[in-house]
Amino acid sequence: MDTSHLFASGHSACPGCGQAIAARLVLRATGKDVIIANPTGCLEIFSSNYTASSWEVPWIHSLFENAAPVASGIESALKATGRLDKITVIAQGGDGAMADIGLGALSGTWERGHDILTICYDNEAYMNTGIQRSGLTPYDASTTTSPAGEVSLGNPRLKKDLPQIAVAHGLPYVATASVGYPQDLDKKVKKAVSIRGPKYIQIHVPCPLGWRHDSALSIDIARLAVQTGLFPIIEIEAGQLTSARKIGKKRGVEEYLRPQGRFRHLFESPAGQQELKKIQEIADRNIERYGLIRAG
């Protein structure tokens, strides 16, 4: 069956929007027997301007911070009516909704063990409201609320490790994926759907508007994030690391950072040059931690 149009064209996402591509890939992997709870954010806005909708599957938007408990209610209703076996419940949203404002509610949903697939489309800032810093904004990125300036080098904090927070809840399946690796993403979504209980996938999705890169480069940039080690794509099953996509030829972080306006300030001052070293260290730590380079 051709399910490629479950997320239909005609929506109003920006050219090169990684989230729109990823959302479509997710639905291609799940097929039509899903119900989606989607918080407020770019994905919601560009896909559901009444009287139009891109969703060819049942889809509900309620508020910004409650997609996970809304999905809990959907799952409970399906359970009560004996329909849960046939339907996959998905809570999906951006990093602001999932990692910040909705994290308490998401934690409750995970802890209760609902049979729900949670997906975070991680574009590393509040893009819908105009590129404000979120808990998943990476170190040194310039956003409208963590701007680079005379005495600022951008966001002073490291990206929150949401996958490890998921692991700490005892989830049977936690994965990270990238819109730059669609086959890997497809495989992970299919695997998650096959597992009962709470599952979490965080998908790295470039935002040309917020990251300030050429919209034709979205996929390349997404792949560079993986190839530099800054966004490792991994699977953690029952608490154990079961896969990590290896880096063939290690790329320096500058290759990833340079095409993006949000990191431009790092290339314009001696202090910025020092910061590039720190970001390289972040990538190196990831490579070490997840064994991203094949030994010998």
Add this chain to the structure above:
Amino acid sequence: MAPRMIRGAQAVAEAAALCRPQVISAYPITPQTVIVEELAQMIANGKLEAEFVNVESEHSAASVVLGASATGVRVYTASSSQGLLLMSEVLYNIAGMRLPVVLTCANRSVSAPLNIWNDQQDSISLRDSGCLQFYAENNQEAVDLLLLAYRVAEDHGVMLPALVCVDGFLLPHAYEAVDVPEPKEVDAFLPPYQPLYRLDPDEPLTFGAYAEPDKYMEARYMMQRAQEKAISVIQEAGHSFEKVFGRPISALMERYRMDDASTALVAMGSVIGTIKDVVDELRSQGQRVGALKIVTYRPFPKELIYHALKEMENIIVLDKAVSLGSGGPLATEIRAAFQGSPQPPRVSGVIAGLGGRDITMDTIKRIISQAQKEVLEAEFVDLREDMELEGVD
């Protein structure tokens, strides 16, 4: 069934169970918790088949019942005070999404100062949310209005959430004789929920789309019309209730000894019991005093209220809440009902019983004699005289 002497929380929980909700979600808060504890125990004992979702906040409790209701099942939740305020964002959303979620509000004051006792500030603050609001005088009404609330909320011409408000501690924790109906009677009065739309992969629909300025107002207009329509739906449900259960229900309001009255006390909730005792006493002394109990606060049955009160010389409205900076919320609306009438009655407004302060018969008698002399704007009654009130004068 013969009335049994039971605790209010048990009566409300039994009534909720009789409505056969398939998903229940709640978060602990005094004085509501006793209700959902009863429901949890019923499920644990195999007496009720429902999914009970123990959430991490009231915001999530409301979100869970939102999701379940959108999936097409009947749901129940309950809350109080800060919990209801935390739910409020979701309740506005539930109303806009036209989901017939029903909850019991065990009315409690709001913080600060922190106080767990009864007034009605919590539910009154949801006045403009789109939720239907019913206020129970006693535990029998807490039961009856819950059954009625489901029937009205799920009416296809209404499709709005409903709050059944019961004065915290005074009702849920009190033992009264309550006639909890038989399941087959409830089934006859309240058929299974028939959603107009539901989340279903066989018929995929988009819920909660956003609306630009060229469409938003129409959605809100339809909610206003549904509220207005609910008046007749409530009346009709009241008639049907009397037929099925063989006993009366005051669904919109209740007139108590109002024939030939010249002074009327108007209030909502359990304080009406005390007011009725005062009316009886004053009537026995020959005073022409009556009471009007407002049961349905949203939709506000203003025409019926106008006709019930238009012959009065004095109306005294007792609010257990205050719109700070304005006055008693109910008093304001009663005054508005007489706007433009040729000889409007004198309408006094008093604020009483905040944070669980007792409203005694003496208090009410004092208010009546005061209001017969002068119109009270927003008089806080029974304030202490031995406390220095900082910033006042």
